[in-house]
Amino acid sequence: MKPINVGLIGIGTVGGGTWTVLKRNAEEITRRAGRPIRITAVADRNVELARQVTGGEARITDDAFALVKDPEIDIIVELIGGYGVAKDLVMQAIANGKHVVTANKALLAVHGTEIFTAAQQKGVMVAFEAAVAGGIPIIKALREGLTANRIEWAAGIINGTTNFILSEMRDKGLSFADVLAEAQRLGYAEADPTFDIEGVDAAHKATLIASIAYGIPVQFDKAYVEGITKLEASDIKYAEQLGYRIKLLGIAKRRDNGVELRVHPTLIPAKRLIANVEGAMNAVVVKGDAVGTTLYYGKGAGAEPTASAVIADLVDVTRLATADPEHRVPHLAFQPDAMSNLPILPMSEIETGNYLRLRVEDKAGVLADVTRILADQGISIDAMLQREPEEGEGETDIIILTHVCSESAALAAVAKVEALAAVKGQVKRIRLEELQ
């Protein structure tokens, strides 16, 4: 059996993991793929590191652009990340007729349409299981496992760093800042954690999920992105008392007139399986009209879990490399000529439940005013919690959970509540999903 030759670009954490796993499990992987899968060349700026990892068993270069035109290479694995050089490399690899496997969610969420179109024209595959939820085969589940279904929604814990932080805040009652510092010390958060904690990474992944679920082009620029930096320990505690947990969810939801695509902290019922996904673990829940609710859980990051997804893609490409390009699995689950132009809805039109925390003067009539405002906006109340004020304290917290209403109604109500004299400061609002 002639080996399939892989050119690996970037031999950092995931690249190193890919090398290690491919070598350790070579025998089994070959038995599954039908041909040996061999990394024959590696491009990395750190040539010395590449030499160390590969121990002289692969050609090493610091010129990735040479690799993508190397006639010996069948598949390029791109693991350097980012939009710049990575895009040029992927586009050139495609132009040279090479299949591409990538973990680069940012690249695909922004330039996916251009990349997939080019790949389609050249008859090559671009596989990206590793781009969403690490080792969990969620792309495959959505693109192939649930093809019978009209996907109603998908909601996922798809960023391990923020889930670790939220789990720790809840467990230990600590503030966001304290836990972030701890997470950085433990290596669960990067020195510059912006992409994670501001929700950008999750939004890249949610963009890809939405595309595959609904057959729409990738539209990262239309995603609503809100991170966890403003979450307070008290909100996590109040949510808990009401039977909810707060998770950073990436959500894609089908509505009659479009698709909701959003990332934000979300209250979810504590009894849902996904509410119990703790630490750096990832999970995605998908609701299909036929299958009902399904859940996929596993490690969303790390060298070997991500390598597991990269190599699964390599096996897929190897198994199907000789197939008629018109009869492979389409990149975005739907055939390229059957994509939908269902729009991403503006945030004002999305619908969720709401958690509202109000700081109020402890006097009669406040609650009546607040509930009147909500009723006037057509917002009905699902649950309420009023903290008993401490001895001599003149103010207290009121927590209100609302049923589903539109974002615009919620914002209008919040503005009016904040204008009440008895309400102090801003109302804290967190969206709520029942995930049923």
Added chain:
Amino acid sequence: MKPINVGLIGIGTVGGGTWTVLKRNAEEITRRAGRPIRITAVADRNVELARQVTGGEARITDDAFALVKDPEIDIIVELIGGYGVAKDLVMQAIANGKHVVTANKALLAVHGTEIFTAAQQKGVMVAFEAAVAGGIPIIKALREGLTANRIEWAAGIINGTTNFILSEMRDKGLSFADVLAEAQRLGYAEADPTFDIEGVDAAHKATLIASIAYGIPVQFDKAYVEGITKLEASDIKYAEQLGYRIKLLGIAKRRDNGVELRVHPTLIPAKRLIANVEGAMNAVVVKGDAVGTTLYYGKGAGAEPTASAVIADLVDVTRLATADPEHRVPHLAFQPDAMSNLPILPMSEIETGNYLRLRVEDKAGVLADVTRILADQGISIDAMLQREPEEGEGETDIIILTHVCSESAALAAVAKVEALAAVKGQVKRIRLEELQ
């Protein structure tokens, strides 16, 4: 686009669901598959029912054997179950060059090797996602999503009836017999529930999981099968007090010298996600050496969830129908010429933790004798619980959890403990898995 023509054999619950979903979601499914997928003919003994369901939109026959040689049909969907007629139909469909989609776990667990070999020779696909865990794409996850991994073990709640019964026994503290009667009333258990409650159905599915995980031929006859009929409410309660839940698991585990393949009630830590899978839901946990622990959860039965898997297979077959047969996804994940002869281990060689419940005289020295026996067999104790005897009661229960030991050591220890004069009746033993 020329439609792909499907012949449906059996239009009962799942067949009816397949018809309904394929029709309801025809537009989306076509956009995914690249061609319309059309059930053009249905074979069922109940011709009248078939007419009602299809409303005149498909040819109806009571002669399934005519269908499998119908030159217009590209794919046969077999949904009648059982080993007899179903086997003949599947084999004839293959001989006639038709792809086959089936939900028939019993057939494949027993005759899979013969069927897959014939399919391989004819260059057709036999797809069976619906045979294991209903709508959960677990076959695809194992066969394609986790191909990078050496699978260490897979353990699943893969029978909804028994999970419903166990959930109800725990929730309501009821006996097995009472809950079974309730489950039959509610339609969660069949009039003759033997296949479910004795673990046979789960063992069929576990057999298929083991084959795909390890590239070994299906060997249902070597599976150890133990159902839930002897479970008592008190054991569920004691397990709970020790932080465990009891689930009926189908387990495939790799050991150096072979594969463990077994179905039996199992204590698992209550904090594991899978321990919280309640009611008729299914879930499978897979541990790979690279990816770590992943979990797949959803509905394991029912018309539309199972139809979801049947149709996913139809889409797969449609997408890959023109591919070179040598370069499709292999039926059992490994290439047919690369199967392993790793044996299924005899039960005496398997290793698990143990839950032991002893009825003992309430007097000094009993515990010392018991722990001595365990130590002599090399079995170490992980936890112990002694029920306080009621006033005037001369006997009490001792519960012991052991660390992992061999089945033969556990059985030898139990025999010796039962021979103690102070130990009354039989020792109740339930196996325990940490699932880590």
